[in-house]
Amino acid sequence: AVIVIFLLSDLSRSGIKDSLLKIRDGLSEGGLALCKIVPILVSVSILVNMIGITGIAPKISGLILEIGGDNLLLALLIATIIPFILGTSLPVVPTYILSLSILSPSLLRLGVDQIALHLFFIYWSLLGGVTPPTCTQAIVAAGIAKSNWFKTALVSVKLGVVAFIIPYFFVLNPALVGRSDAWNVITYTISAFLGAILLAYGFFGRVKSHFNLIFRFLYVGSGFLLMCPNHILSIIGLGIGLPVFLYQSLVINKKEILEEKII
Secondary structure (H helix, E strand, C coil): CHHHHHHHCCCCHHHHHHHHHHHHHHHHHHHHHHHHHHHHHHHHHHHHHHHHHHCHHHHHHHHHHHHHCCCHHHHHHHHCHHHHHHCCCCCHHHHHHHHHHHHHHHHHHCCCCHHHHHHHHHHHHHHHHHCCCCCHHHHHHHHHHCCCHHHHHHHHHHHCHHHHHHHHHHHHCHHHHCCCCHHHHHHHHHHHHHHHHHHHHHHHCCCCCCCHHHHHHHHHHHHHHHHCCCHHHHHHHHHHHHHHHHHHHHHHHHHHHHHHHHC
16 A cells, blocks of 8 residues: 555656655665564574473572572562563563563562562563664664664663663662552652663763763762662762762863863
8 A cells, every 4th residue: 555655646657667666675675674683583583482492481480489588689680581582572562471471470479569560571571672682673773774783782772771770670669650658659759760860861971070980970879879769878869969960060061161261
């Protein structure tokens, strides 16, 4: 239907000829892009099938139960393996359903909130498509932009680094998904929002100062503290991040403006 509409857009002889040439070029470029994606999809499908045949998934579930009693964060890190691998080849919904059916029983036994657990797996089902080596979504984006697919994948991971961190705090702090009293939901949401901004600035920002790395380290550290499920740690994070931000805004930025005026 799209090809017919494209042909009917210009019924002159030269217009039809140009349309046919454009359709040929489009199909050729699409075929070449598909050739790059197919081997990756086949490889990942083999990997997914091997997970089912070897019974790795139940073993991971048992490992989560064994470790989770002492360290919930480590158990969550292990739990990301399944949605991470499945998400590289399967669409979001099947990845989410399979991950939930395999891993949710063990995590629920550890006392994880149900809503937070659902959002945790939804996030990781989405993120599986932008991470190397498969990164099918990044490859499609690279094909559209006509760029190197591996560099595009690395940039996608870099831009999404905060998104890789946030799902863990959903589970560690259910107040972020509204699973607490009003006071905790409001305070922790504001705190996590500021923390996510500081994390992003710490990872991607650049302070024009000799102490650039120190400033970025302080931003990342204060961002993590602000996202923690503890009011005291949130206050400490704010106490670190706010003075650094004010110093940068009032001293370093003003110094840059004065230097530009002098030049």
